[in-house]
Amino acid sequence: MDSIMSMFHDICMNVRSRVNTMSRKEAGISLARGAGGDITKKIDKVGEDAALEVVRRYGIDCTVVSEEAGVVYSNSYKKVGEDYASNVKDSKCFIALDAIDGTTNAVRGIPFYSCSVAYAVSDRLSSVTHAAVMDITSGDIYYAVKGYGAYMNGSRIKTVDVSSEKDGYIIGINLSGISMDRLRRMGKILAMVNHIRQFGSNALEMCLLARGLLDAYIDVRGKIRVIDIAAAYLIVSEAGGIVVDEHCKALDAPLNLDARLSFIASANEYMLNYIFSSIASE
Amino acid sequence: MDSIMSMFHDICMNVRSRVNTMSRKEAGISLARGAGGDITKKIDKVGEDAALEVVRRYGIDCTVVSEEAGVVYSNSYKKVGEDYASNVKDSKCFIALDAIDGTTNAVRGIPFYSCSVAYAVSDRLSSVTHAAVMDITSGDIYYAVKGYGAYMNGSRIKTVDVSSEKDGYIIGINLSGISMDRLRRMGKILAMVNHIRQFGSNALEMCLLARGLLDAYIDVRGKIRVIDIAAAYLIVSEAGGIVVDEHCKALDAPLNLDARLSFIASANEYMLNYIFSSIASE
Numbered sequence: 001m002d003s004i005m006s007m008f009h010d011i012c013m014n015v016r017s018r019v020n021t022m023s024r025k026e027a028g029i030s031l032a033r034g035a036g037g038d039i040t041k042k043i044d045k046v047g048e049d050a051a052l053e054v055v056r057r058y059g060i061d062c063t064v065v066s067e068e069a070g071v072v073y074s075n076s077y078k079k080v081g082e083d084y085a086s087n088v089k090d091s092k093c094f095i096a097l098d099a100i101d102g103t104t105n106a107v108r109g110i111p112f113y114s115c116s117v118a119y120a121v122s123d124r125l126s127s128v129t130h131a132a133v134m135d136i137t138s139g140d141i142y143y144a145v146k147g148y149g150a151y152m153n154g155s156r157i158k159t160v161d162v163s164s165e166k167d168g169y170i171i172g173i174n175l176s177g178i179s180m181d182r183l184r185r186m187g188k189i190l191a192m193v194n195h196i197r198q199f200g201s202n203a204l205e206m207c208l209l210a211r212g213l214l215d216a217y218i219d220v221r222g223k224i225r226v227i228d229i230a231a232a233y234l235i236v237s238e239a240g241g242i243v244v245d246e247h248c249k250a251l252d253a254p255l256n257l258d259a260r261l262s263f264i265a266s267a268n269e270y271m272l273n274y275i276f277s278s279i280a281s282e
Numbered sequence: 283m284d285s286i287m288s289m290f291h292d293i294c295m296n297v298r299s300r301v302n303t304m305s306r307k308e309a310g311i312s313l314a315r316g317a318g319g320d321i322t323k324k325i326d327k328v329g330e331d332a333a334l335e336v337v338r339r340y341g342i343d344c345t346v347v348s349e350e351a352g353v354v355y356s357n358s359y360k361k362v363g364e365d366y367a368s369n370v371k372d373s374k375c376f377i378a379l380d381a382i383d384g385t386t387n388a389v390r391g392i393p394f395y396s397c398s399v400a401y402a403v404s405d406r407l408s409s410v411t412h413a414a415v416m417d418i419t420s421g422d423i424y425y426a427v428k429g430y431g432a433y434m435n436g437s438r439i440k441t442v443d444v445s446s447e448k449d450g451y452i453i454g455i456n457l458s459g460i461s462m463d464r465l466r467r468m469g470k471i472l473a474m475v476n477h478i479r480q481f482g483s484n485a486l487e488m489c490l491l492a493r494g495l496l497d498a499y500i501d502v503r504g505k506i507r508v509i510d511i512a513a514a515y516l517i518v519s520e521a522g523g524i525v526v527d528e529h530c531k532a533l534d535a536p537l538n539l540d541a542r543l544s545f546i547a548s549a550n551e552y553m554l555n556y557i558f559s560s561i562a563s564e
Contacts, residue, residue: 104476104477108494108495109494109495110479110490170390175478176472176476177473178473180469190465191462194386195386195458196458197392197482200477200479211391212391213391
């Protein structure tokens, strides 16, 4: 295991161990609004602190992009602030962190939430080279290194080779807070697909796709942040899946907290064609 | 524990033990079309056989309504057939069985499916007096006896006392294969609710509501069978929740395989009002 993957493993383990000692009541305490604009829950802060502690211990000098802390240098933890654009030019590496993806589930006691962390060599999603997502409940860890495939607990994982519709598809679709216009675009696919799923952690749902448990995962709300899916994006890609934007172009975005994405992740080309033939154009 | 609950416990345990020895490949073998009209998977048949075996062992003389077998007398397992209407008049009790609720999840390896069984003193949903739902993965069992509350593994469970929207609601909505018209009715609530969930087993999702993990569960597709929700209907009601039809009237239906329902299950009155104010009328 290279040092990045070793650090990611330690990050996930440390986050899991810290948040697993919290009661649901403590986990759900509302703190201030995070750098990403959402209300931070205590579990988010405890998780992020646990992750940043490991980054610092490894002494890696990079720019960290994270929901609560914002954009910070890993050594100083100083905010990058308004001079972000000029400063990040000098950064040799980037870490996109979502310490708790699926906070609502965690706080309510639904056992489906994860820790997601990705490493990139420039400030773009497409430059992510290392990724890890841990299912915090089970401790299962999904990970990938660009060009070397995707794994779950040491075993290679692959997306399903979808080639016919005989048993009906099983597709994850994020519909939470979707606008009426975008919902209308999804009408045909919702009517056609007999098995829609929505578990409440984008990162972990994409790992189910990478493992072959879902045939696709769709989020066209235009609401998801890059840090939420940076790790899962690589895991799905390395498992043989395809991740595109709503216009069917290769997904890419700057690694910051401002960008909001729509994306479609599919097990293979066949499935992708099926989806695009079923989504109404704008 | 009375003898019905004792039998239900044994049914769930027997179903779980039989299906847990099956590989996913074996579980997914397609058999003929069941009495309910859907293609029976081998896991459905193995589960149902395991359940009926226990009913027979208890020697209870009643009418069993089940997806694969159809409507049968528990002692002879003869089909009730076309003379159903006249014959059931003589039946003193009814068992509504869905041995595997969430077959698709079970076959794909998604750990969210259940065994659901209800006992009624006449052939109506409203006359269900005993209910059990087992999470087959974890072995957690949810149960209720009319007038005596709802329980999970021996502990009393209650729905959430929803009274404000401060953290956003978390609502299960079944959208699989929903028609465009019905989807339109749901547009406003999908846009308003930040946390939509769909796990893939109606019975088990309603138990999450009974436990306080969801605020409501909505299925207005007009597709669900009475046997799928007969047990969960009583568990939610006994946990303090409210289950109504799409016109906000107390849910009721004959215990057969023909009826197809729409329903809204809510943690309390406040939540129910919120939902009906957010669903467009037809």
